[in-house]
Amino acid sequence: MEKLHEDNEFTCDSKVKDDGDKQPSTSSNGKNNNVSDGDGALEKITKYLSEKLQLSTTDEDDDDKIEKSEEKILSELNIDGIVNYINEKKCKKIITMAGAGISTAAGIPDFRSPSSGLYHNLEKYNLPHPQAIFELDFFKKNPEPFFVLAKQLLPEGFKPTISHYFIRLLWEKGLLLRHYTQNVDTLERVAGLPNEKLVEAHGTFHTGKCLECQASYDLPWMKRKIVRGTIPKCEECLEGVVKPNIVFFGEMLPDRFHSLIEHDFIQADLLIIMGSSLVVQPFASLIDRVSFKCPRLLINKEKVGMQDRLLRLIGLRQGFDFDPKNRDIGRDVALIDDCDTGCQLLSQKLGWGEELKTLVENEHKRLDAEKL
Numbered sequence: 001m002e003k004l005h006e007d008n009e010f011t012c013d014s015k016v017k018d019d020g021d022k023q024p025s026t027s028s029n030g031k032n033n034n035v036s037d038g039d040g041a042l043e044k045i046t047k048y049l050s051e052k053l054q055l056s057t058t059d060e061d062d063d064d065k066i067e068k069s070e071e072k073i074l075s076e077l078n079i080d081g082i083v084n085y086i087n088e089k090k091c092k093k094i095i096t097m098a099g100a101g102i103s104t105a106a107g108i109p110d111f112r113s114p115s116s117g118l119y120h121n122l123e124k125y126n127l128p129h130p131q132a133i134f135e136l137d138f139f140k141k142n143p144e145p146f147f148v149l150a151k152q153l154l155p156e157g158f159k160p161t162i163s164h165y166f167i168r169l170l171w172e173k174g175l176l177l178r179h180y181t182q183n184v185d186t187l188e189r190v191a192g193l194p195n196e197k198l199v200e201a202h203g204t205f206h207t208g209k210c211l212e213c214q215a216s217y218d219l220p221w222m223k224r225k226i227v228r229g230t231i232p233k234c235e236e237c238l239e240g241v242v243k244p245n246i247v248f249f250g251e252m253l254p255d256r257f258h259s260l261i262e263h264d265f266i267q268a269d270l271l272i273i274m275g276s277s278l279v280v281q282p283f284a285s286l287i288d289r290v291s292f293k294c295p296r297l298l299i300n301k302e303k304v305g306m307q308d309r310l311l312r313l314i315g316l317r318q319g320f321d322f323d324p325k326n327r328d329i330g331r332d333v334a335l336i337d338d339c340d341t342g343c344q345l346l347s348q349k350l351g352w353g354e355e356l357k358t359l360v361e362n363e364h365k366r367l368d369a370e371k372l
């Protein structure tokens with residue numbers, strides 16, 4: 001089983017900055033943008049490898065094979081194609097995958113957006129590199145920066161966004177097989193998504209554990225300490241620091257994640273990915289676990305998770321292909337927009353626009369009333 005790690009160990013996407021900072025690339029074109037063939041180098045490597053290994057190199061060859069064996073998956077390679085697919089093919093097993101981008105409209109910053117992302121605003125903590133804030137070894141030595149940051153991330157008064165309620169609507173309509181989230185803000189729970197439909201892949205702030213004696217603590221207890229600016233110390237052993245049950249780099253993802261991905265992805269008939277840079281593994285590669293016939297819709301401010309042509313060359317057909325040579329056989333659609341706008345558009349086209357609007361209004365009113 002794979003531990004939590006960033007993609008840059010395996011792909012060319014995340015460049016180590018000149019100053020030695022391990023900050024990941026924030027390319028506007030997504031994770032594989034740096035595998036550029038602009039200077040012809042990639043083409044040369046591709047040609048060399050193909051000659052040596054006697055592999056086929058052209059997209060057309062691959063596409064031809066699919067064309068011969070597969071029926072057209074989407075009527076159009078755009079949002080209308082997805083809408084027709086949902087309406088006509090009676091799809092009932094949708095998996096949604098989310099990242100920090102679905103919560104930015106609630107006021108919670110994401111990690112990697114230029115200037116507003118958390119990893120770009122950590123200078124004051126004097127970290128060896130931005131991700132150190134989520135590394136266990138660093139946390140054990142110096143938990144303070146994490147808890148200062150946690151104050152900003154705590155699910156305190158944040159309201160779920162339109163995107164969260166769109167996912168709930170999919171569930172209410174009996175279309176949601178599962179929602180996989182990387183977010184630890186618990187907003188899916190606040191939006192009313194039942195536990196059984198939810199996989200919190202990177203854990204959650206909902207509970208915490210003493211690193212010494214493993215005693216469990218709940219969110220209200222941790223929140224009281226964190227909000228006051230104190231480091232939560234275990235009241236049982238009086239020794240250990242209480243760490244929220246979020247997955248740090250180098251830690252294993254929850255068992256629930258590993259057991260459910262085995263069964264879920266192969267049965268999915270539509271995959272919707274929202275608000276993630278898709279650079280953290282093993283989450284990012286979940287997009288390749290669905291069947292070749294399963295359409296994949298990305299709703300994000302930028303294109304991410306694109307196919308790595310070198311991996312494809314050696315037979316690992318990974319990542320999205322939003323622009324196949326033959327558009328008739330494609331199945332990946334990118335809706336490059338704000339997640340909330342994308343979810344509203346999709347709902348309107350499906351005839352659920354008013355329903356989504358009313359759900360958001362009523363739920364936000366209810367949450368406001370609870371605070372009074």
Ligand code: OAD
Nearest residue numbers: 099100101104110111112182275276277278300301338339
């Ligand atoms: P990132 O910050 O890496 O990526 C967020 C993505 O969402 C980017 O592609 C943004 O362009 C996009 N985005 C931001 N706001 C958006 C909006 N309103 N609408 C549409 N797109 C938007 O966040 P994640 O992919 O979630 O790990 O990061 C993955 C993991 O890296 C996190 O779970 C965290 C971090 O290290 C842990 O905390 C363990």
